[in-house]
Amino acid sequence: MISFKNITLLLSDKIILDNVSLNIERNITSVIVGPSGAGKSSILKIILALWKPDYGEVLFDGININKLTEEELTRIRKNIGIVFQNNALFDSLTVAENILYFLPDKKKLSDIELKYKVEELLSFVNLEGTENFFPEELSGGMKKRVAIARALAIDPKVILFDEPTTGLDPINAESILHLISKLKKSGTTSILVTHILNDAITIGDKLIVINNGRIVESGTVDEILQSSNNFVQKFFYQINRGNYLLDSYTNQYGLVNVK
Numbered sequence: 001m002i003s004f005k006n007i008t009l010l011l012s013d014k015i016i017l018d019n020v021s022l023n024i025e026r027n028i029t030s031v032i033v034g035p036s037g038a039g040k041s042s043i044l045k046i047i048l049a050l051w052k053p054d055y056g057e058v059l060f061d062g063i064n065i066n067k068l069t070e071e072e073l074t075r076i077r078k079n080i081g082i083v084f085q086n087n088a089l090f091d092s093l094t095v096a097e098n099i100l101y102f103l104p105d106k107k108k109l110s111d112i113e114l115k116y117k118v119e120e121l122l123s124f125v126n127l128e129g130t131e132n133f134f135p136e137e138l139s140g141g142m143k144k145r146v147a148i149a150r151a152l153a154i155d156p157k158v159i160l161f162d163e164p165t166t167g168l169d170p171i172n173a174e175s176i177l178h179l180i181s182k183l184k185k186s187g188t189t190s191i192l193v194t195h196i197l198n199d200a201i202t203i204g205d206k207l208i209v210i211n212n213g214r215i216v217e218s219g220t221v222d223e224i225l226q227s228s229n230n231f232v233q234k235f236f237y238q239i240n241r242g243n244y245l246l247d248s249y250t251n252q253y254g255l256v257n258v259k
């Protein structure tokens with residue numbers, strides 16, 4: 001669905017992404033995992049065509065997005081929902097207004113249709129009845145769920161999550177992972193960026209490990225945990241050490257089981 005072919009990104013003469021090639025397949029959850037500063041968010045910015053790589057190609061359903069006009073790009077972006085690291089909700093707008101903000105063709109829908117749309121999305125993220133709240137009245141976990149509802153409002157083919165559980169307590173973090181899992185069951189393709197190993201192994205069908213702007217390994221959770229790559233072994237040390245045991249009943253690693 002999305003392919004990077006030998007992407008190199010330079011910012012202020014520094015190599016941010018170094019010859020990155022990756023494939024994001026449809027209907028699965030891909031997790032880009034790596035330490036702070038590795039280049040994870042930069043990958044999302046390139047997918048959204050907010051940044052243009054210096055070398056290489058980005059293909060979205062086979063189309064090279066860096067060759068498109070701004071108008072054609074807008075059409076591609078309508079397929080992509082994004083949940084930003086800081087949620088990026090509009091403080092002066094209500095929850096309902098935030099959710100509808102990026103909806104194209106709003107004017108074609110009646111007030112009642114818009115109301116139902118908001119209700120349906122709030123119900124999906126378990127936030128019924130919060131339509132008229134302002135972001136400052138919500139907890140961190142609630143804000144994250146509004147950001148997810150807003151991303152879903154455009155019926156995206158793919159949804160990008162940048163560090164969706166960072167800063168949340170374990171219970172809220174788990175509920176966000178549950179939502180991502182629920183989305184997968186409804187056929188959405190998700191790309192999640194995180195440095196939290198627990199998220200990566202509980203939610204990821206495919207993990208792409210990145211360090212210093214380079215992909216060091218990619219594969220299923222089992223493949224990554226068995227990798228002989230030095231960096232991967234060091235990064236996943238806690239898990240391999242046995243802090244996260246494979247539960248033979250659920251066949252899951254980690255502390256939460258959301259799949």
Ligand SMILES: Nc1ncnc2c1ncn2[C@@H]1O[C@H](COP(=O)(O)OP(=O)(O)OP(=O)(O)O)[C@@H](O)[C@H]1O
Pocket residue numbers: 011012016034035036037038039040041042043195
């Ligand atoms: N606008 C910019 N100009 C110059 N360098 C930048 C810019 N944005 C990011 N960088 C650099 O690019 C590198 C990768 O940044 P990026 O935000 O992609 O990392 P990340 O893996 O998402 O990190 P984190 O986990 O901290 O969010 C970092 O070294 C960062 O300092």
Ligand SMILES: [Mg+2]
Pocket residue numbers: 040041042085162
């Ligand atoms: Mg980041």
